[in-house]
Amino acid sequence: MVNNAEEILPKYWYNIIPDLPKPLPPPRDPLGAEFSRIxxxxxxxxKEVLRQQLTIERYIKIPDEVRERYLAIGRPTPLLRAKRLEEYLGTPAKIYFKFEGATPTGSHKINTALPQAYFAMEEGVEHVVTETGAGQWGTATALAATMYGMKSTIFMVKISYEQKPMRKSIMQLxxxxxxxxPTDLTEFGKKIRNERPDHPGSLGIAMSEAIEYALNNHLKYLVGSVLDVVILHQSVIGQETMAQLDELGEEPDVLIGCVGGGSNFGGFAFPFIGNGxxxxxxxxxSAEIPKFSTGEYKYDFPDSAGLLPLVKMITMGNNYVPPPIYAGGLRYHGAAPSLSLLMKEGIVGWREYNENQIFEAAQIFMRTQGIVPAPESSxxxxxxIEEALEAKKTGRKETIVFNLSGHGLLDLPNYDSMMRRIVKNEQR
Structure with missing residues (x-):
């Protein structure tokens, strides 16, 4: 393992856009739009966040101030070998995981919250607003805003707000x-509540509310996933992982990550893809939100109200209402445009798993490695596990590396409810 944090932490963010196999379809306004979403x-x-969203530069320098903050919150995060998991599975494969749960907020989200808050502070902004699904992005935003002397307002998907009371508490702290x-603070939220008072909410709805609230109150909006500027900032994960693997003398064969909007997978895998x-x-x-198996690759709105520009992505439709599942961070209707393109080109493969499958995997990991993973990371x-068992069957001595995007210590109520449902189903 590399011990020199200054050497591992990259000085530049990596942007995969110029290295994609074909040009990324640009964002656009809908035909006959009453206003320009762009x-x-x-x-x-x-301003700098927007500039980075639109840039085709391959590398963008990380400001010294942001880099110092990265070091202060514990970057680089550990790359650990899951030896007990290997032994449990009896696989010849080596398994490594990048542990983003080692950050103060417990997930990878702080990697983009810090630079976005920094750029807002540089403009003299005093108050930022955003949305959050499972709560990790809201937690990161609240901390980053406080670090730079700003207030923050966070619209949290209702079902996650109810399922994860501790996430709400830590954001408030x-x-x-x-x-x-949906809330009564925005016109779009009121519309949704009038149509369905018991609406569980969705990330698309929360995004629309945050954007409307920002517009009405002259605030700046921080974006947590989907847009490529977020994956740009998250590239510190993959670049660190490459340096750590080099120090160990390891070359990865398989790279794996979960996908809600695509930021943790992209931040982890894109530097490897770009470097061949x-x-x-x-x-x-999640099999309960089957966007990879049933979604379409088309232009769609990232948010439910259609306030943001249309982007071409794999999507189930911006009006899709996801079921209130155990993994709030995966309840998004689409995937980042760059990731969607790589999937359509066959460079990135996909899988979908249901609650029972991921609960079993989470338990195995907890009991072998001692870490409680976020349900999303499970x-x-x-x-x-499936890849390692396949290696066992074929005798392949491959190296599997995955991004454990967050810990699950604040998700214990979700695991508790999963246990109850699984036991109940087994008794039927």
């Missing part, structure tokens, strides 16, 4: 104002 981005996003979405390292890349989603673990 112009709206100029209003709500910090960090200084954030948290509201269960690795033979197989696997994006893992999807990646399931794919790792």
């Amino acid at each position: 112009d709206l981005l100029r209003t709500i996003l910090p 960090y200084g954030g104002e948290v509201y269960p979405s 390292r690795g033979k197989k890349y696997v994006a893992v989603a 999807h990646a673990i399931r794919a790792v």
Whole structure:
């Protein structure tokens, strides 16, 4: 393992856009639109965030201030070998995982919250707003905003707000104002509540509320996933992992990560793809939100109200209402445009798993490695287990590396409810 943090932590973010196999379809306004969604981005996003979203530069320098913050929160995060998992499975494969749960907020989300908050602060912004699904992005935003002396308002998907009360608490402790979405604070939220008072909410709805709230109150909006600027910032994960593997003398064969919008998978895998390292890349989603198996590759709105520009992505439709599943971070209707393109080109493969499958994988990982993974990350673990067992069957001595995007210590109520449902189903 590399011990010099300064050497491992990259000085530049990596942007895969110029290295994609074909040009990325550009964002666009809908035909006959009453206003320009692209112009709206100029209003709500910090200027440097928007510039980075639109750039085709391969490498963008990480500001010294942001790099210092990365080091202060514990970057680089550990790359660990899952030896007890290997022994349990009896596989000849080596398994490594990048542990993003080692950050103060417990997930990878702080990697983009810090630079976005920094760029907002540089503009003199005093208050930022965003949405959150499972709560990890909201937690990261609340902390980053506080670090840079700003207030934060967070619209949290209602079902996650109810399922994860501790996430709400930690956001509030960090200084954030948290509201269960849909709310009565926005016209779009009121519309949804009038149509369905018991609506569980969705990330698309929460995004629309956050954007409307930002516009109405002249605030800046921070984006947590889907847009390529977020994957750009998350590239610190993959670049660190490459340096750590080099120090160990390991070359990865298979790289695996879960996908909600695509930021943790992209941040982890894209630097490897761009550098031609690795033979197989696997994006893992929830079978309960089957966007990879049933979604279409088309232009769609990232948010439910259609306030953001249309982007070409794999999507189930911006009006899709996901079921209130155990893994709130995977309840998004689409996937990032760059990831969607790589999947359509056959460079990135996919799998989808259901609750029972990921619960079994999570338990195996907890009992072998001692780490409680986030339910979202347990999807990646399931794919790792299957890949390792396939290596056992064929005798392949491959190296599997996955991104454990967050810990699950604040997701224990979700695991508790999973246990109850599984036991109940077994007794039938």
